[in-house]
Amino acid sequence: MSAPGPTAGxxxxxxxxxxxxxxxxxxxxxxxxxxxxxxLAAVVVVAGGVYFG
Structure with missing residues (x-):
């Protein structure tokens, strides 16, 4: 038998x-x-919603 190959772990x-x-x-x-x-992205989204809303 041949040696087993590497496993996922x-x-x-x-x-x-x-x-x-x-x-x-x-x-x-x-x-x-x-x-x-x-x-920062969350603050931009919230500030944009407040400004444009």
Whole structure:
């Protein structure tokens, strides 16, 4: 029998290197930037509704 292939939960293997590679976790600054962008968009929508309504 042949060796089983990688499953969906296995990390990607670097060619020529047997150590698994993992994606780095998103930074706190990037998360804060997305939250700030979402809040800014919500403020624009509410302010537009008040101004044009």
């Amino acid at each position: 296995d990390p990607a293997q670097a060619p020529g290197n047997e150590e698994p590679r993992y994606e780095p976790a998103p930074g706190v600054g990037k998360l804060a930037l997305w939250v700030l962008l979402f809040v």
